Amino acid sequence: MSATVQNHASQVPAPPLLELDHLQVRFGETVAVNDVTLAIQRGERVALVGESGSGKSVTALSILRLLNDAQVSGSIRFDGKDLLASSEREMRGLRGSDIAMIFQEPMTALNPLYTVGDQIAETIVVHDGVTANEARKRAVALLARTGIAEPGKRVNSYPHQLSGGQRQRAMIAMALACRPRLLLADEPTTALDVTIRAQIVELLLELQRDEASKRGMAVLLITHDLNLVRHFAQRIAVMERGVLVESGPVERVFEAPQHPYTQRLLASRPQRTVVPVLPISPVLLEAREVSVDFRTKLPGFRGWFRSGRFRAVAQADVSVRQGETLGIVGESGSGKSTLAMALLGLQRTAHGEIEFQGRPLGTYRGAEQTALRSNMQVVFQDPFSSLSPRQTIERIVGEGLALHRPQMTSQARRDKVISVLREVGLDRTVLYRYPHEFSGGQRQRIAIARALVLEPRVLILDEPTSALDVSIQQQVLKLLAGLQQKYNLGFVFISHDLAVIGAMAHRVAVMQNGCIVESGEIEKIFANPSHPYTRKLLKAALDP
Known part of the structure; x- marks a missing residue:
């Protein structure tokens, strides 16, 4: 019994x-x-x-x-x-x-005043009771396990010194620190x-x-x-x-x-809805042999530091025609976002030239430069840090209209804001709310609305659908494709999601370690990639 x-x-x-x-x-x-x-x-x-x-x-x-x-x-x-x-x-x-x-x-979960290594080690010390030296060694090992290159150096980096993907990996390391x-x-x-x-x-x-x-x-x-x-x-x-x-x-x-x-x-799956670009379509944005350097500190002796340079983008050649989408893919830290900031004129270049409608960016001055800003808009990767927490959604989305179209009445501006919010799946009830009251995906849609409200000629999208669920992603991609066809917009579309790039892009540039290793028509690159790194990306996308 x-x-x-x-x-x-x-x-x-x-x-x-x-x-x-x-x-x-x-x-x-x-x-x-x-x-x-x-x-x-x-x-x-x-x-x-x-x-x-x-x-x-x-x-x-x-x-x-x-x-x-x-x-x-x-x-x-x-x-x-x-x-x-x-x-x-x-x-x-x-x-x-x-x-x-x-x-x-x-970016909002990590403390900007401490290095990522200190933040990971703090968790280990508090919960496991080990020495600070042992906690630091484990922090380096955790960063390595989550795929961060040179973890011994990155452990001393502050959150703002890492790419979006690197910050995400650092936070994963922190969460896994105490098993x-x-x-x-x-x-x-x-x-x-x-x-x-x-x-x-x-x-x-x-x-x-x-x-x-x-x-x-x-x-x-x-x-x-x-x-x-x-x-x-x-x-x-x-x-x-x-x-x-x-x-x-x-x-x-x-x-x-x-x-x-x-x-x-x-x-809900990304559906390819792009239309072919006419051969006579003019080039809106072009970069020739563009390089971007960042100054770094090299260890010296007796407490002194020597200055060095890190090349984030090397000899990049890209162009975007009217009505065309250029997709840029590559691993986190490969230089995609840095190249985008250079195209916008927000990042100083070490070499090369960037032109908008055949004219170098550096020649725009005064009112012309203001008009240039309205014609080139951007949707950033992290919607929370790019939206002011002290402004309502109406003011955030309508800020560009107030600056670039001062002749509009307040009612006309509000109507335009309501219209563009509706296009990205939000209604007028959000006008008087603040960014912290929305989910991550909703904040991303607000950021897209802010960029679209001025009807720019070129729109740079840095991971615009990364925070969206698949059904909303499909709606946003359809919206972007429709706006492109309606207004002949040029898109620079940065994404790690190859399915999204395949649905949106006419051409694709593949970046690795700051260099464009392969570029061309999207169908040819996806069907028959020539570079080993491109083949690696496509294999990982199909078999994660």
Whole structure:
């Protein structure tokens, strides 16, 4: 009888590591998350997907009790412990040690006053109690494991000295520093190129397989990257407007989605809608043999430093014709964004020449330079840091109109702002709100609206869809393609998402270590790449 009892006991399933029971999160009268019930087992990988504003990030933040001015009800249990009833001191002991989080926007999550190495080492010292020297060694090793080149040097870098992808990897290293039992990953690969994304996915899988830890790390992955979900997660949960509408094994949900919203989400794929560029189309923007250098400090002796130079872009030749999209791809730190800033005239060049409509940028002065700015607009990679937190959305989007079209009445300006917001999927109710009140994807749409409101001739888009879920991404890409065809706009489209580049670009330039290693028509490059690095990128995109 004792053997029977023992066998029966062994068949009793282990309690979940994390259990959400009828979770509801309210901000005043607004219900952001409504009646969500979800369990995550030890060592399990669960993906939480849905459109921007659906409540995914709010759900994750409520687990760590990081929501201000929110009324949270229901139950959140971690390893049997009621987190909603825990004291703040108990929560501080859990955060970073047992439960860690990778935030969506690394620039705002990292402290700008400390090096990334200091920030990673601090987490290790506080929770593991090791010496500062040992913590620093582990910080260097973590940066290396997340794919950062020269980790011994980058450990001394401040957040602003790293590219968007490098900052994201540094934050991942910080989250993994103490081997948490539960990792909340809010868009962990948003700013990463396809090759580094594959490394991060393999790293997370490797940590789960690490028998030495004996902790069975579970992962709640919040993402809009359905390809990543298919390759990483075991179960998927789909949220719409704060409600969990469908959940189940990844294979079953992808092959036979039951809810109409899940069906629409899975059907959203970038569709190629570009039209051929006429041979007689004039060149709007051209760069010839452009190089960009940054001054660096080299160690000397007796406390002195020597000045050195780092070449971020070397001998780049690019051009954009009217109605054409030039795609620029490459790994983080390859020089894509630096080249874009040089094209805008916002970054000094060491060599070469850049022309807009056949005229060198350096010859524009006074009113002509002001007009040039209105004709060349940019959407930056990080929407939160590029939007003023002290201005309403109406003022942010309409600021360019106030500067470049002062003759417009306030009502005409407001109507124009409302119109462009509607084009990017937002309505007039957002006019008097502030950037912090929106999700990452919604902020990206506001940044796109701000750039489009002046109807520029050339639009430089630095990862414009990186923070968008697939359905909104499809809408934005369709919007951009429609505007390009309507106004004959020239686009410089920077992205690590080769599917997006394939849908939008006429030509593509592939950058590695500051050099353009291959360029040409998009169909020819994707079908028959000649450079080994291009082949590596395409392989990683198809098989992450």
